[in-house]
Amino acid sequence: MSSALRSMANTVLFSPSSSSPSSWALKRGLGLRRVPRCPNSLGRALRRSFVAAAANSPGFANENREFVIVGGGNAAGYAARTFVEHGMADGRLCIVSKEAVAPYERPALTKGYLFPPDKKPARLPGFHTCVGSSGERQTPEWYTEHGIEVLYQDPVVAFDGQKQTVTTTSGKILKYGSLIVSTGCEAARFPEKIGGNLPGVHYIRDVADADSLVSSLGRAKKVAVIGGGYIGMEVAAAAAGWNLDTTIIFPEDHIMPRLFTPSLARRYEELYQQNGVKFMKGVLIDKLEAGAGGRVANVILKNGSVIEADTVVVGIGAKPVVSPFEAVGLNNSVGGIQVDSHFRTSLPGVFAVGDVAAFPLKIYNRTARVEHVDHARKSAQHCVRTLLTAQTQPYDYLPYFYSRVFEYEGSTRKIWWQFYGDNVGETIEVGNFDPKVATFWIDSDSRLKGVFLESGSSEEVSLLPQLAKAQPLVDKAKLKSASSIEDALEIARSSLKAGSAV
Numbered sequence: 001m002s003s004a005l006r007s008m009a010n011t012v013l014f015s016p017s018s019s020s021p022s023s024w025a026l027k028r029g030l031g032l033r034r035v036p037r038c039p040n041s042l043g044r045a046l047r048r049s050f051v052a053a054a055a056n057s058p059g060f061a062n063e064n065r066e067f068v069i070v071g072g073g074n075a076a077g078y079a080a081r082t083f084v085e086h087g088m089a090d091g092r093l094c095i096v097s098k099e100a101v102a103p104y105e106r107p108a109l110t111k112g113y114l115f116p117p118d119k120k121p122a123r124l125p126g127f128h129t130c131v132g133s134s135g136e137r138q139t140p141e142w143y144t145e146h147g148i149e150v151l152y153q154d155p156v157v158a159f160d161g162q163k164q165t166v167t168t169t170s171g172k173i174l175k176y177g178s179l180i181v182s183t184g185c186e187a188a189r190f191p192e193k194i195g196g197n198l199p200g201v202h203y204i205r206d207v208a209d210a211d212s213l214v215s216s217l218g219r220a221k222k223v224a225v226i227g228g229g230y231i232g233m234e235v236a237a238a239a240a241g242w243n244l245d246t247t248i249i250f251p252e253d254h255i256m257p258r259l260f261t262p263s264l265a266r267r268y269e270e271l272y273q274q275n276g277v278k279f280m281k282g283v284l285i286d287k288l289e290a291g292a293g294g295r296v297a298n299v300i301l302k303n304g305s306v307i308e309a310d311t312v313v314v315g316i317g318a319k320p321v322v323s324p325f326e327a328v329g330l331n332n333s334v335g336g337i338q339v340d341s342h343f344r345t346s347l348p349g350v351f352a353v354g355d356v357a358a359f360p361l362k363i364y365n366r367t368a369r370v371e372h373v374d375h376a377r378k379s380a381q382h383c384v385r386t387l388l389t390a391q392t393q394p395y396d397y398l399p400y401f402y403s404r405v406f407e408y409e410g411s412t413r414k415i416w417w418q419f420y421g422d423n424v425g426e427t428i429e430v431g432n433f434d435p436k437v438a439t440f441w442i443d444s445d446s447r448l449k450g451v452f453l454e455s456g457s458s459e460e461v462s463l464l465p466q467l468a469k470a471q472p473l474v475d476k477a478k479l480k481s482a483s484s485i486e487d488a489l490e491i492a493r494s495s496l497k498a499g500s501a502v
């Protein structure tokens with residue numbers, strides 16, 4: 001499949017539930033096990049201290065919670081914000097997290113977090129949610145202040161949909177009124193038998209992983225990055241910023257194969273090469289080999305080549321974390337937990353959002369699982385609004401991908417690109433990457449389906465979702481002969497006025 005979306009999220013049949021979200025919210029969300037509310041601030045303070053004491057006390061088991069979120073990641077942070085906006089967090093909401101820190105903007109881990117030490121790398125609390133969308137920074141104190149109970153480093157290990165309980169590693173049992181599963185994904189790993197767990201081999205999913213990588217980069221001489229997708233591209237750019245001998249290795253013909261055209265990829269690869277990054281394309285990994293001290297020393301390829309590396313970063317994809325929630329209903333095609341257009345699973349009172357949710361992608365009439373922060377934010381907000389209000393409109397998501405690399409101070413060229421829509425059909429590329437380049441995807445009916453832009457101004461970038469959503473008829477010949485990016489975007493903009501597909 002050529003499309004980024006199709007390869008990330010295949011289509012399956014989907015039967016939405018017949019009950020309306022608002023009636024469900026009244027029956028299930030708002031009516032169940034409501035914690036008695038004290039109207040004044042003293043009541044709030046008492047409730048907060050009770051909640052904190054309960055979390056730390058040995059007699060914690062079987063506490064009722066009106067709303068429980070499992071997973072303390074991007075989606076959880078935005079869900080919490082939406083509960084607060086509706087005045088429904090204080091004393092009612094509990095987040096059960098595997099991580100040791102409050103929810104944060106995960107994309108930062110392969111961007112600002114990996115800046116060289118002298119280039120002001122991002123560190124918490126600087127990128128807690130919701131700074132990524134210009135919201136209030138949700139530090140641990142923010143959760144306390146809003147009466148939200150957060151259980152850190154205590155992942156859920158068991159789920160009982162009949163009894164409406166989740167059990168944590170430490171043995172806490174929480175009875176929920178409504179449950180939101182936002183367990184995200186975990187990094188795909190190489191098996192231990194081919195060296196996947198050797199010291200010096202890194203996978204990046206959370207801040208602890210990023211800390212471990214930063215520590216390795218501080219001592220590294222030769223870095224091998226395995227995988228030519230987002231993680232690979234971003235880590236390779238970061239390692240180049242540390243002036244390390246960096247090689248990026250992947251089986252495809254070019255980087256970002258699920259989104260970039262060969263021509264687009266070539267431009268970025270050349271830029272990476274100018275920054276000292278080497279490429280090994282079209283090759284497969286045989287094993288990772290340890291040196292005398294037991295730390296990784298070589299990457300051995302199936303073709304027999306050996307690449308020396310004291311630090312290896314593996315970015316070969318991710319898989320949704322569905323355990324222990326299999327009973328709510330999984331999607332066998334795209335993976336993850338099947339939900340309807342309001343993020344309801346097959347079990348009343350149980351929702352799933354973010355990376356783990358397989359949801360109806362209305363605009364393209366297929367089911368998708370989208371592993372991107374924009375969807376994590378929007379799905380969480382949509383789900384909580386459905387739960388708390390009379391919202392009835394289905395989730396209508398427009399796929400959006402972005403990346404930013406070489407952004408550290410002193411970098412000769414900063415890179416930031418955005419893509420909206422679906423990458424299907426014929427492509428027309430405009431611009432010479434100096435600094436801008438744009439690619440338009442146009443289907444056989446001459447409808448514009450997707451658009452990519454490097455280094456666009458905010459006004460130009462704001463046009464992209466309009467184009468991808470409206471899918472206007474475009475004059476291909478005119479677009480092909482556009483004299484500049486500005487000219488091409490103007491041609492596309494004028495086609496909006498002429499009429500759209502949806």
Ligand SMILES: Cc1cc2nc3c(=O)[nH]c(=O)nc-3n(C[C@H](O)[C@H](O)[C@H](O)COP(=O)(O)OP(=O)(O)OC[C@H]3O[C@@H](n4cnc5c(N)ncnc54)[C@H](O)[C@@H]3O)c2cc1C
Pocket residue numbers: 070071072073074075076096097098099105106107108109110154155156157182183184185204205206230231321323324353354355356370371372373374376401402403404
């Ligand atoms: C390094 C990196 C860079 C990225 N860069 C970009 C980018 O540039 N642009 C972009 O759009 N997207 C990017 N993404 C993807 C984006 O971060 C995710 O789509 C987003 O974080 C998904 O949010 P989520 O809440 O569904 O999952 P997550 O943010 O992954 O949160 C899931 C949380 O659930 C926890 N958890 C798992 N199981 C349990 C359990 N049993 N009990 C309790 N807690 C549990 C996990 O520890 C984690 O804290 C990146 C991801 C990574 C890892």
